[in-house]
Amino acid sequence: MSERLLEDVFIKRSQQKKKTSPLNFKERLFILTKEKISYYDYDPEKMKKKGLKGSVDVEKIKGVENVLPEENAPADRMFPFQIIYDEGPLYVFAKNDEVRRQWIHKLKQVVRFNNDLIQKYHPCFWADGIWLCCQQEVKQALGCRVLETPNGGFTNKGSRRKSRKPLPPTPQEEKSSRPLPPQPPPREEGPSAGMTVIAEYEYTPMTEQDLQLQKGEEYTILEMVDTNWWRAADKYGNEGYIPSNYVVEAGNGLERFDWYCKNMNRSQAENLLRTENKDGGFLVRDSSKAGKYTVSLFTKGGGDAPGSCRHYNICTTTQGQYYLAERHNFSSIPDLITYHQHNSAGMVCRLKYIVSNRRCAPSTAGLGYGVWEIDPRHLTFIKELGNGQFGVVKYGKWQGQHDVAIKMIKEGSMSEDDFIEEAKVMMKLRHENLVQLYGVCTKQRPIYIVTEFLSNGCxxxxxxxxxxxxxxxxxxxxxxxxxxxxxxxxxxxxxxxxxxxxxxxxxxxxxxxxxxxxxxxxxxxxxxxxxxxxxxxxxxxxxxxxxxxxxxxxxxxxxxxxxxxxxxxxxxxxxxxxxxxxxxxxxxxxxxxxxxxxxxxxxxxxxxxxxxxxxxxxxxxxxxxxxxxxxxxxxx
The missing domain is CATH 1.10.510.10 (Transferase(Phosphotransferase) domain 1)
Incomplete structure (x- = not known):
């Protein structure tokens, strides 16, 4: 089980995810680990934890801040704070200011390396369909108060990044158009020193300043340069830049295991299992229900000639233990998987072969740290993929080995100078459901836009x-x-x-x-x-x-x-x-x-x-x- 960092009884306000949801306040036992913050039903007389009521994954937290208490607040609701994540703020009331400051400090430590940490927040509650601080009526509205220390409330040391002015609004946009997306968080030297990570994928350096990664090996993070690239050292003392999405913090849970396919949905799992075509082939993936996991299993038994896929939800007991089809309970998911690799125990067959999607490493933000201008001599054009609004798109290779798509921009089809400036910002946008921009070729005409290549096309x-x-x-x-x-x-x-x-x-x-x-x-x-x-x-x-x-x-x-x-x-x-x-x-x-x-x-x-x-x-x-x-x- 994960180490408990903090544990306290707080009053929790209902989240009112729907406008018709009731507003209530209940006493819950909160437990913080490196992976998540969980809250449980609690018996104050017996001082005993009961059933799990909910949890928030640490990696999804975007900020932790104080909240001003409501007017005429009762004594037990004088010290509120908010945990900000995708499903809205989670409001919690501490028993005193010392406990509140302790939790906020520890939570900020735990989430300091998260992507998308907020730059603004709401200092007052969301109540009755409105933000009490700024009167905005949209719950996801951008915060109205700028953090005194940016990047989620952390002090950044040694930042050399200069601010960038947003492009002027165009006639096609509303007068109140928003600026360009913010730059990634500036470099942080203090908080990152000494963190140990494990490589999930092999990484071959693309520039002289990059560091090679060997899958399964440990590395020490020296500097969080930005959200996409970190400076690290291997066990031999070699230093260089690595893509942050190729590593996971040591001891961070399921990401260490090849059978865990974090962002795979049901259809993708079935496609991968059928392609492997092995009886007993399996993987573990995130369920469509947040915080839950599913075992997907391929079997050729049961008279299904071509084979079939079965999906088993990993269930939890009220004591926080895990089980599958029958109540063989385990304290961790890895222990559960190990058991079912030797025993079917109610499933159609035992888990025989690990099927993994980690053979294909994720895309990186750019072709090496700091690289956004690409030398066209390093591009090989292989075939035309199509002809779009901006010109011809071709499939090719970068340095003879990396698959890329290359847009050859027709001269006069776009405002090139403005785009080139914004391309530097666009390269920092990284999400598994966005096509990654690798870089541009701007030293000749036509200019090229080089992106991730996706084999199944449009x-x-x-x-x-x-x-x-x-x-x-x-x-x-x-x-x-x-x-x-x-x-x-x-x-x-x-x-x-x-x-x-x-x-x-x-x-x-x-x-x-x-x-x-x-x-x-x-x-x-x-x-x-x-x-x-x-x-x-x-x-x-x-x-x-x-x-x-x-x-x-x-x-x-x-x-x-x-x-x-x-x-x-x-x-x-x-x-x-x-x-x-x-x-x-x-x-x-x-x-x-x-x-x-x-x-x-x-x-x-x-x-x-x-x-x-x-x-x-x-x-x-x-x-x-x-x-x-x-x-x-x-x-x-």
Missing amino acids: LLTYLREDLNHPSPVLLLEMCKDVSEGMAYLESQQYIHRDLAARNCLVDSNGTVKVTDFGLSRYVLDDEYTSSAGSKFPVRWSPPEVLLYCKFSSKSDIWAFGVLMWEVYTLGRMPYERLNNTEIVEKVSSGLRLYRPQLANERIYSIMTTCWSDKPEERPTFQELVVTVQDLLYELQ
Whole structure:
């Protein structure tokens, strides 16, 4: 079991994830470990922990801050603090200020290396559908108070990064347009010194300043240069830069095991297991229900000639122990897996062969630390993939070994100087459901944009040509992939402006990734930038864009609803019988796309919430992620 860092009894306020949820306050036992903060039902008379009521993964925490107590607060609610994560603030009331400061300090220590630490927060409560501090009515609204120390409240030493002014607003944006996404957190030298990590993947240095990684070996972190690249040392004293997503903190749990496939969904697991085609092949993945895990197992028994996949949820007892099909309880998931590698114990067969997705290392932010300008002489062009708005796209290799996609930008098709400046920021955006920008070639014309290559190509083509009788789970998982990528962009205050199936790609595992985010901002073609133009994405645009060219994250939400419709029609053209002029008129008058045959009423209701006339009534992407995850859990 993980070491307990802190343990205390607090009063917890209900999170009111829905507007109709009641507001109440209950005493809970809180336990903090390096992996998560968990809270339990508690018997104060017997001073005994009871059933688990909830938990928050440490890696999902974006900030920890004080909260001003409410007016006329009772004595036991005078010292509140908030744990900020994707599902909203978790409000906790400590018994005194000393305990509160102790927990805030320890939590900030534990989460200091997290991505996306907040720069602003709300100093008052969210209550009755409004932030009491700034009167904003959107729960996910950006905080109204800047942290005295940025980067989640930590003091940064020795930062050499200069501030970057945002690009000026364009005529197509609202007057109150948001700035470019923030730079990654500046370097932190003190907190990172001495942390030991284990390499999950092999890494071959791409520049002279990089450090080679051997899978399973331990390394010491010397400096957190930014969120994507760390300076590290191996056991021989060699130093260099490593991609932060190739390592995991020593003793950090399941990531150490090859059978753990963290971000794999059900359909991807089945695809991988069927490809291996081994009786007893298995893996462990995150369940669609947050904080839960599933064992996916392939069997050729039971008369299934081609084999079949079974999925077993890992359950927990009230004492926090783990079990599968029968109540053989274990204190940890690794112990449970070891047992079932030798005993089927209620499953269709025992766990015989580890099936892993770690053969393919994740993409890195750039081709080496600090590399964003790529020498075109290091690129080999292999074949043409297509011809898009900006020019020809080709598949190729970088330095003869790394697969890349290369966009050759047509001269005069984009505002090149503005794009080149923002490319440096875009390279810092990294998420498993975004196509990674590796770098650019700007020393010659045409300029090249070099990105991650995804072998299954465009989602639109994939829907039309490669899917035969897709399951409801598979279609919903595609939508979940896109919603999670867009939720990340939303958290970075980044607007896509052209979200559609044609601007998503599919990798070899079936994961969908969003591409071309923000590029439409730099198009010079009036046929594309004007809502009256023949190339403008009218079919994916809400009324405020069609009539006033007002882009926002809420216009991306509308486009996501249309993308969902594309997925559930297997790639049909939205409003296929109408021309652009008719679409503008009818959509502005209330016309909406019909329910696809493959979409049930609940799926269609998600689409229609994205198509509300009023932008403020549309959900956020983070809310959509939660909705889709809950629906996936029910389907599975």
